[in-house]
Amino acid sequence: MNSVEIKNLDLNFGAVKVLQNLNLDIKQGEFVVLLGSSGCGKSTLLNCIAGLLEVSGGQLFINGKNVTWSEPNERGIGMVFQSYALYPQMTVKGNLTFGLKNAKMPKDEIEKRVARAAEILQIEPLLDRKPAALSGGQRQRVAIGRALVRDVDVFLFDEPLSNLDAKLRADLRVEIKKLHQQLQNTMIYVTHDQIEAMTLADRIAIMKGGKIMQLGSPDEIYNRPQNLYVADFIGSPSMDFFEGHLENGVFTMGDIALPMADYEYANGPVSGPAIVGIRPEHILTGDQTAGAVTTQVTIDIVEPMGSDTLVYSSLNCKPLHIRMDGKAKVAAGETITIGFDPVSASLFDPTTEERI
Numbered sequence: 001m002n003s004v005e006i007k008n009l010d011l012n013f014g015a016v017k018v019l020q021n022l023n024l025d026i027k028q029g030e031f032v033v034l035l036g037s038s039g040c041g042k043s044t045l046l047n048c049i050a051g052l053l054e055v056s057g058g059q060l061f062i063n064g065k066n067v068t069w070s071e072p073n074e075r076g077i078g079m080v081f082q083s084y085a086l087y088p089q090m091t092v093k094g095n096l097t098f099g100l101k102n103a104k105m106p107k108d109e110i111e112k113r114v115a116r117a118a119e120i121l122q123i124e125p126l127l128d129r130k131p132a133a134l135s136g137g138q139r140q141r142v143a144i145g146r147a148l149v150r151d152v153d154v155f156l157f158d159e160p161l162s163n164l165d166a167k168l169r170a171d172l173r174v175e176i177k178k179l180h181q182q183l184q185n186t187m188i189y190v191t192h193d194q195i196e197a198m199t200l201a202d203r204i205a206i207m208k209g210g211k212i213m214q215l216g217s218p219d220e221i222y223n224r225p226q227n228l229y230v231a232d233f234i235g236s237p238s239m240d241f242f243e244g245h246l247e248n249g250v251f252t253m254g255d256i257a258l259p260m261a262d263y264e265y266a267n268g269p270v271s272g273p274a275i276v277g278i279r280p281e282h283i284l285t286g287d288q289t290a291g292a293v294t295t296q297v298t299i300d301i302v303e304p305m306g307s308d309t310l311v312y313s314s315l316n317c318k319p320l321h322i323r324m325d326g327k328a329k330v331a332a333g334e335t336i337t338i339g340f341d342p343v344s345a346s347l348f349d350p351t352t353e354e355r356i
């Protein structure tokens with residue numbers, strides 16, 4: 001049985017259709033990240049699952065039960081917001097126990113659950129403090145704790161780390177991953193941060209205009225993007241794209257001919273106009289170019305990043321990014337030989353924008 005099933009979901013705000021006929025099945029214990037640029041509808045989808053928005057059409061199931069019209073507290077979900085949403089006048093313990101007391105849970109059960117959540121989230125020393133006396137990261141732990149004590153089936157996270165600084169964000173990201181490994185609950189997590197999506201998710205749903213453009217593992221999304229939108233969205237810097245022509249298993253762009261015999265075609269080999277997408281780390285340099293199809297490019301800018309070096313150049317009058325080793329000795333103005341690895345490239349149909 002799936003943990004969450006979303007069937008033909010529509011959500012309109014007045015005349016604006018925000019989600020249209022959206023379908024998504026999430027397995028028990030799966031960590032699914034909804035990723036997309038601002039306004040694509042990811043928070044709206046999460047709020048529909050949570051029951052905070054009334055859907056305009058379609059159905060929602062949690063653990064096989066139709067919850068389309070159920071109240072939020074009847075759905076077996078716990079939600080963690082970007083803004084923490086803690087009660088400022090209550091202590092941490094008060095915040096954790098409030099919902100349980102309202103639900104008239106026996107006192108010893110409440111104590112047990114608070115102790116367990118506090119231990120898992122390492123907030124035991126903070127239980128008597130008020131939210132104002134906590135750091136952002138500590139507040140977010142308490143917010144997660146509030147979902148944890150309710151022993152919910154499904155955790156919903158709406159950009160929970162967005163208000164934190166970069167270091168804390170990375171720390172808490174790892175903690176959320178640990179929490180998932182420990183609890184094995186279903187988690188649905190909204191973010192516009194690719195790193196969070198890639199590092200946390202079992203599967204990522206890339207959204208655009210209220211639709212899911214691709215649903216897949218981080219590896220599938222990164223290495224086999226289904227369309228130009230996903231290919232361009234994921235990766236920093238993203239893929240570089242070059243127009244050309246595919247004929248008899250060879251992709252030609254200008255005077256470069258790439259043999260695509262070992263490329264995994266989505267629906268078998270085709271001929272016609274095509275766009276090739278190449279990631280910066282798949283451009284070969286130095287010794288790697290031996291045996292590859294090569295060309296020469298001139299370096300415009302060098303960005304040393306520590307562990308690697310990002311080189312800005314151009315090919316056929318289009319931007320070309322090259323990720324080189326951090327120790328690479330290159331300078332702006334230099335001409336270097338680069339090679340191509342056709343197997344790691346992606347091909348797209350320029351008309352449908354779908355993967356070839």
Ligand SMILES: Nc1ncnc2c1ncn2[C@@H]1O[C@H](COP(=O)(O)OP(=O)(O)OP(=O)(O)O)[C@@H](O)[C@H]1O
Pocket residue numbers: 013016018036037038039040041042043044045192
């Ligand atoms: N109450 C509302 N009334 C009308 N339109 C709304 C309302 N809430 C959201 N929208 C619109 O619905 C679309 C989706 O919004 P949503 O908040 O789901 O996007 P998002 O992907 O979560 O973006 P962000 O990352 O900026 O939070 C946007 O175009 C937004 O302007």
